[in-house]
Amino acid sequence: MTKLRFPQGLPTRQQVLDFIAQSDEPAGKREMAKAFGLKGTEKIALKALLKDMADEGLIDGNRSAFHAMGGVPKVTVLRIVEIDEGEPIAVPDSWQPDDASPPPRIRVIEPRGKVRDRTAALRTGDRVLARTEEAGKGWIAHPMKKLQGGEEQMMGVVELDATGKGWLAPVDKRVRNAVPISDLGGAEKGQLVLAEPNGRSPRAGMKVVAVLGDPLAPRAFSLIAIHKHGIPFVFPEGAVTQAELAAKLPLSEDTREDLRHLPIVAIDPADARDHDDAIWAEPDGEGGFKALVAIADVSFYVRPGSETDREARKRGNSVYFPDRVVPMLPEVLSADVCSLKSGADRAAMACHLTIDSSGHIKNWRFTRAIVRIAEVIAYEEAQRRIDETGGHHSPTPSSEEEGEQKIKAPSSSEERGHPSIAPSSLEEGVGGGGGAVNISVLQNLWSAWKLLEKARHARDPLNLDLPERRVVLNSEGKIAEIAIRERLDAHRVVEDFMIAANVAAAKALEAKVAPVVYRIHEPPSREKLTALKDYLATFDKKLSLGQVITPSLFNRMLKDIADEAEKALIMEAVLRSQTQAYYGPRNAGHFGLALGSYAHFTSPIRRYSDLLVHRALVDAYGLEQPRPKADLPATSGLSDRDRADLARVSEALSNAERRAMEAERDTIDRYVAAWLSGKVGEVFDTRVTGVQKFGLFATIIGLGGDGLVPISTLGAERFNYDEKAQRLIGELSGEEFVMGQILKLRLAEANPLTGALKFEPVDVAEGVQRIERRGGARTDHKARRQGQFTAGKRGRPSNIRHQGRKK
Numbered sequence: 001m002t003k004l005r006f007p008q009g010l011p012t013r014q015q016v017l018d019f020i021a022q023s024d025e026p027a028g029k030r031e032m033a034k035a036f037g038l039k040g041t042e043k044i045a046l047k048a049l050l051k052d053m054a055d056e057g058l059i060d061g062n063r064s065a066f067h068a069m070g071g072v073p074k075v076t077v078l079r080i081v082e083i084d085e086g087e088p089i090a091v092p093d094s095w096q097p098d099d100a101s102p103p104p105r106i107r108v109i110e111p112r113g114k115v116r117d118r119t120a121a122l123r124t125g126d127r128v129l130a131r132t133e134e135a136g137k138g139w140i141a142h143p144m145k146k147l148q149g150g151e152e153q154m155m156g157v158v159e160l161d162a163t164g165k166g167w168l169a170p171v172d173k174r175v176r177n178a179v180p181i182s183d184l185g186g187a188e189k190g191q192l193v194l195a196e197p198n199g200r201s202p203r204a205g206m207k208v209v210a211v212l213g214d215p216l217a218p219r220a221f222s223l224i225a226i227h228k229h230g231i232p233f234v235f236p237e238g239a240v241t242q243a244e245l246a247a248k249l250p251l252s253e254d255t256r257e258d259l260r261h262l263p264i265v266a267i268d269p270a271d272a273r274d275h276d277d278a279i280w281a282e283p284d285g286e287g288g289f290k291a292l293v294a295i296a297d298v299s300f301y302v303r304p305g306s307e308t309d310r311e312a313r314k315r316g317n318s319v320y321f322p323d324r325v326v327p328m329l330p331e332v333l334s335a336d337v338c339s340l341k342s343g344a345d346r347a348a349m350a351c352h353l354t355i356d357s358s359g360h361i362k363n364w365r366f367t368r369a370i371v372r373i374a375e376v377i378a379y380e381e382a383q384r385r386i387d388e389t390g391g392h393h394s395p396t397p398s399s400e401e402e403g404e405q406k407i408k409a410p411s412s413s414e415e416r417g418h419p420s421i422a423p424s425s426l427e428e429g430v431g432g433g434g435g436a437v438n439i440s441v442l443q444n445l446w447s448a449w450k451l452l453e454k455a456r457h458a459r460d461p462l463n464l465d466l467p468e469r470r471v472v473l474n475s476e477g478k479i480a481e482i483a484i485r486e487r488l489d490a491h492r493v494v495e496d497f498m499i500a501a502n503v504a505a506a507k508a509l510e511a512k513v514a515p516v517v518y519r520i521h522e523p524p525s526r527e528k529l530t531a532l533k534d535y536l537a538t539f540d541k542k543l544s545l546g547q548v549i550t551p552s553l554f555n556r557m558l559k560d561i562a563d564e565a566e567k568a569l570i571m572e573a574v575l576r577s578q579t580q581a582y583y584g585p586r587n588a589g590h591f592g593l594a595l596g597s598y599a600h601f602t603s604p605i606r607r608y609s610d611l612l613v614h615r616a617l618v619d620a621y622g623l624e625q626p627r628p629k630a631d632l633p634a635t636s637g638l639s640d641r642d643r644a645d646l647a648r649v650s651e652a653l654s655n656a657e658r659r660a661m662e663a664e665r666d667t668i669d670r671y672v673a674a675w676l677s678g679k680v681g682e683v684f685d686t687r688v689t690g691v692q693k694f695g696l697f698a699t700i701i702g703l704g705g706d707g708l709v710p711i712s713t714l715g716a717e718r719f720n721y722d723e724k725a726q727r728l729i730g731e732l733s734g735e736e737f738v739m740g741q742i743l744k745l746r747l748a749e750a751n752p753l754t755g756a757l758k759f760e761p762v763d764v765a766e767g768v769q770r771i772e773r774r775g776g777a778r779t780d781h782k783a784r785r786q787g788q789f790t791a792g793k794r795g796r797p798s799n800i801r802h803q804g805r806k807k
């Protein structure tokens with residue numbers, strides 16, 4: 001064997017690690033001293049160096065830098081490649097094996113407690129120096145230090161100045177200045193790109209690593225959000241193949257309840273492609289109703305441990321943009337086999353409910369069933385049919401009319417264990433899904449909803465009726481209009497049926513002491529309530545913090561306000577005081593809905609939390625189906641890992657939900673800015689929605705789209721910020737700007753790439769700074785010739801301030 005030669009003299013840390021890695025025998029201080037030709041005091045220095053390296057974790061007491069399994073150094077730089085259920089997964093940042101084997105996937109264990117609170121959570125792309133250790137047949141790592149570089153990846157649009165130099169105009173509205181590009185990587189002017197630092201030096205510039213295309217093309221705004229927030233949007237081939245295999249699973253009529261004879265209807269948005277839920281109700285003859293909520297049986301097709309399941313866990317939920325949907329499940333499942341389409345036999349998880357005359361749920365029962373949806377109806381169409389009947393009169397006598405005969409349903413259906421069927425339903429002949437259902441089917445639903453609504457009013461959940469923006473696109477993918485989403489009774493009907501089923505699912509699992517992924521909404525914190533109290537005081541309204549804070553307390557406060565503008569302001573303030581809802585295995589109730597136990601059960605096609613609740617019901621109530629003959633996991637209940645610990649996956653799902661909400665909001669902001677970009681210079685009626693020491697936030701009334709009014713545009717005088725009252729006050733004039741104030745403002749900037757809007761007062765006083773157009777400094781000057789060279793503007797760049805001499 002050829003003996004390796006090493007440089008003579010005291011080795012560096014890296015040379016020590018290289019020697020240990022290449023040594024065929026245990027490498028101690030004696031062997032190193034011999035290899036590097038050390039004598040006398042150099043041996044003492046080597047001993048000190050090895051001690052320091054051991055203290056730093058670079059080597060262990062045996063002077064070994066690599067694990068017995070080989071390949072992964074005990075201390076190395078890792079790159080985070082994905083977040084799996086809240087746990088970062090990493091690979092070695094520098095991986096060059098002799099056998100071209102793929103890099104090992106290493107589970108990164110982030111610190112807990114106070115240490116975790118002081119450090120930001122790791123994200124995809126981050127680089128860390130970490131200690132690694134063997135764990136079974138794999139590795140785990142403990143971060144020592146987060147390194148620069150991973151979080152510096154930036155998305156933006158390529159711009160060229162007059163000299164031909166490339167600049168990156170960031171799409172993040174928080175970054176105002178363009179960044180120089182040192183390596184275009186084949187990108188052209190105007191293209192949307194991903195770039196990262198080209199070196200450690202601040203002067204190294206950015207290097208383009210991916211060209212994403214035209215930033216203003218149809219569907220580009222959602223693509224920006226997808227990349228910015230790291231949302232997975234391409235299914236691995238294995239997940240799609242397995243989904244196609246699962247889609248062919250036959251339904252067992254022997255182990256499923258047959259509900260195909262019921263005229264169940266799905267009421268959904270007109271453009272919906274995936275139908276999670278469908279509903280049915282009929283009078284029970286005692287003033288109440290028997291109801292059914294049928295939910296797509298996704299757990300039958302997406303089994304724990306499968307590749308499809310792993311991808312769904314990673315996504316956490318579907319993400320809905322104005323121009324696309326990023327589904328949680330492959331299309332063969334989400335838009336076809338799992339979707340409750342009319343006239344087709346579908347697997348469903350059925351929630352049978354008994355609603356009494358006061359609207360309370362007295363009994364519930366869960367089964368796996370086969371259903372055939374009678375009709376899929378758009379919300380607007382269902383509302384139109386009900387309105388045409390002149391209302392939704394109950395087809396049964398009211399509970400007060402005790403002397404009148406009650407309607408008794410046929411007993412044959414009850415004997416088969418099915419909810420009984422109203423005579424009108426039997427006469428329809430809609431079991432095969434042909435044509436519109438009889439109007440009595442919808443009337444029964446509306447009448448049952450009236451009882452549920454009565455119970456809702458009795459518990460008095462938080463009622464914040466805030467407008468929601470809806471971006472409407474034309475066939476070319478361009479904005480047709482930005483409208484406020486209409487709220488119909490049809491929406492409320494479906495919503496209250498879903499809430500009832502969600503409560504039943506949580507209580508059914510509690511009855512079996514089974515694991516539950518609760519949907520938790522905690523009461524407002526003391527800090528937020530104190531801020532709300534101070535804000536309400538500016539309206540001469542009181543909020544006593546000594547009383548029990550309930551949703552009805554806020555509702556009564558809002559009900560007493562006659563002025564609609566003031567009510568909208570206080571409604572927004574109450575909303576800001578609320579905590580963020582989340583998923584967790586320990587019940588803390590749902591403050592907003594005024595419910596003690598609540599879980600998400602009704603949307604397993606688009607929410608993984610609902611899928612976990614379905615699996616828990618399968619285990620708790622013995623609803624497992626025959627083992628599939630196909631090459632798929634045998635069971636459809638909870639996995640052993642989830643049964644033992646739901647906290648980790650619940651936290652990951654909460655994070656995925658927040659990620660989706662931010663991405664959807666960012667995309668809508670970009671569409672609104674794009675729509676308004678042709679209206680720059682126009683004057684709008686706006687309402688102040690936020691006051692900060694640097695300016696105001698205002699939204700266009702009737703449209704939405706928050707924009708900044710910089711404090712520098714408000715006047716030549718100094719403005720003082722009153723944080724408690726949330727207002728700006730002019731020192732000389734005493735002019736005030738407060739939350740809720742109606743102002744006429746001129747739109748000064750609308751940037752579709754960032755979604756940023758900026759306003760300024762209609763009459764800008766003399767000497768007051770007007771809004772500077774974003775990124776204009778880099779192209780303002782014209783290149784000029786100096787001899788045979790092209791010279792740019794002389795002097796210090798305009799975006800760099802003189803710092804003065806340091807003392």
